[in-house]
Amino acid sequence: MHRRGVSLIMEALLLASIALAAIAALYAFTSAYLSTPVYSASITSYSLVKFSGKIFLVVSVENTGSAPLRLMCLLYGDSGESYTATPSPLKLAPGVRGSFHLVCNGGDFTVGRTYRLAIFDSDVGFYLEVRVLCLGQEAPSSS
Structure with missing residues (x-):
């Protein structure tokens, strides 16, 4: 009997790509925030x-x-x-x-x-x- 679904390797790759996308978004936000000049x-x-x-x-x-x-x-x-x-x-x-x-x-x-x-x-x-x-x-x- 064959199970249909995502293999463990595909599941790991999908999870890794989601984590990388989240890290990239956080890096972009942090870089933009920290590079904004503060006038004080x-x-x-x-x-x-x-x-x-x-x-x-x-x-x-x-x-x-x-x-x-x-x-x-x-x-x-x-x-x-x-x-x-x-x-x-x-x-x-x-x-x-x-x-x-x-x-x-x-x-x-x-x-x-x-x-x-x-x-x-x-x-x-x-x-x-x-x-x-x-x-x-x-x-x-x-x-």
Whole structure:
């Protein structure tokens, strides 16, 4: 009596080809995921000080992603006007730190208030925003 069906050798070959196809699909997915650039940065420190009628801003950032960034830094005053810190843009390779600086007339800023600070790379869609407290002293009023 002959049994009809798949022989053991054919069964093993079929199982091996299914396993190889699954491994190839997993490899393709993992390779695509790992090769996708990650655009990320963190603000490591910042200082906003008003002194003698001027504003002094220093912001330190680090590229925490896997791709280069061209970052811009904007500080928004009481009127909503934006002030651009330099350098503009700040070019950072992955793992590298850098800093922005701004000195401007302090009329649009009040000691004790918080202000919006935006760090971004518009080319890749990266955006980070924090609120910074303005420290220092107000210029004495002339009475």
